[in-house]
């Protein structure tokens with residue numbers, strides 16, 4: 001129900017853009033540019049920059065084929081909660097979303113379907129809380145290197161995110 005309401009609003013937004021462009025002198029050209037612009041910036045149509053990912057980092061490692069935590073800061077200025085659905089990084093085969101359970105024994109990681117991102121909040125993904133686990137790394141990761149990973153949010157869409165390799169994430 002929420003998803004339907006959101007897509008309806010996006011559709012209305014696109015219509016408004018189209019009408020504005022058409023009323024200009026070079027209507028069809030403007031529409032073409034708008035469409036190309038939306039195509040090149042995933043996530044733009046959904047929520048703009050109300051949600052921002054910064055300070056994404058992964059630990060350096062000499063080993064290959066291991067699992068590494070990916071952490072980041074997420075600022076969600078939107079009035080609705082969001083969630084991380086998927087993450088893709090070029091240097092790992094798979095990614096899971098993890099939380100950490102604290103029961104009577106030692107803290108234990110557990111995979112979850114999505115990572116909740118509350119509205120109007122800045123949250124930190126970290127090793128001992130919600131984080132992304134990159135599985136089966138494909139290469140060594142050297143301190144200072146950067147990669148672009150895609151973080152897919154339920155509402156904000158795909159955010160291409162710079163990830164820094166750091167010795168102490």
Ligand SMILES: [Cu+2]
Nearest residue numbers: 069098109133
């Ligand atoms: Cu984990």
